[in-house]
Amino acid sequence: QVQLVESGGGLVQPGGSLRLSCAASGFSFSNYAMSWVRQAPGKGREWVSLISSHGGITSYADSVKGRFTISRDNAKNTLYLQMNSLKPEDTALYYCAKKKEGGIPTTALYEYDYWGQGTQVTVSS
Numbered sequence: 001q002v003q004l005v006e007s008g009g010g011l012v013q014p015g016g017s018l019r020l021s022c023a024a025s026g027f028s029f030s031n032y033a034m035s036w037v038r039q040a041p042g043k044g045r046e047w048v049s050l051i052s053s054h055g056g057i058t059s060y061a062d063s064v065k066g067r068f069t070i071s072r073d074n075a076k077n078t079l080y081l082q083m084n085s086l087k088p089e090d091t092a093l094y095y096c097a098k099k100k101e102g103g104i105p106t107t108a109l110y111e112y113d114y115w116g117q118g119t120q121v122t123v124s125s
Contacts, residue, residue: 002026002114004096009119016086016123022079022096022116030054030074033105035112036081038092038121045109048094049081053103064090086123093118 008020020036035050049060049070058070069082079096097112099105 002098004098004114004116006094006096006116006119009094009121011122011124012086013125014087014123017082017084018086018121020081020083020094020096020119020121022081024077024079024096024098027098029072029077031103033099033103034072034079035097035099035105035107035109036070036079036094037097037109037112037115038090038094039118040089040092045095046092047107047109050105050107051079052105057105059105059107083121086121088123091121091123093120 003025005023012018031053033052036048037045038048039045051058051070051072055072067085071080095118096116098114100113
């Protein structure tokens with residue numbers, strides 16, 4: 001069955017960096033677009049970044065543009081999110097998500113059918 005397992009979260013000071021990973025299994029990873037989505041305490045899910053199936057298309061929410069970088073290694077079935085210049089408002093549970101069909105990514109969260117359990121990122125001094 002489809003499994004998505006995030007890792008790499010933690011506590012970091014403002015201005016610091018973290019690299020999140022999402023290990024995928026149970027499907028042909030290289031055939032599907034993926035996204036990172038986050039949920040802060042008391043708020044709804046917020047799309048963060050997307051990447052097409054072969055990595056040629058990426059996009060970012062305005063709130064993270066220029067600070068976060070999404071990438072994927074299809075040989076390792078792994079999705080990444082490099083987060084630099086972290087701010088307290090980046091504090092959230094971060095999820096990776098698999099698109100229902102195909103490799104063209106979308107920001108519409110209803111188009112994603114599988115989600116990981118999330119990894120917590122806390123930015124605080």
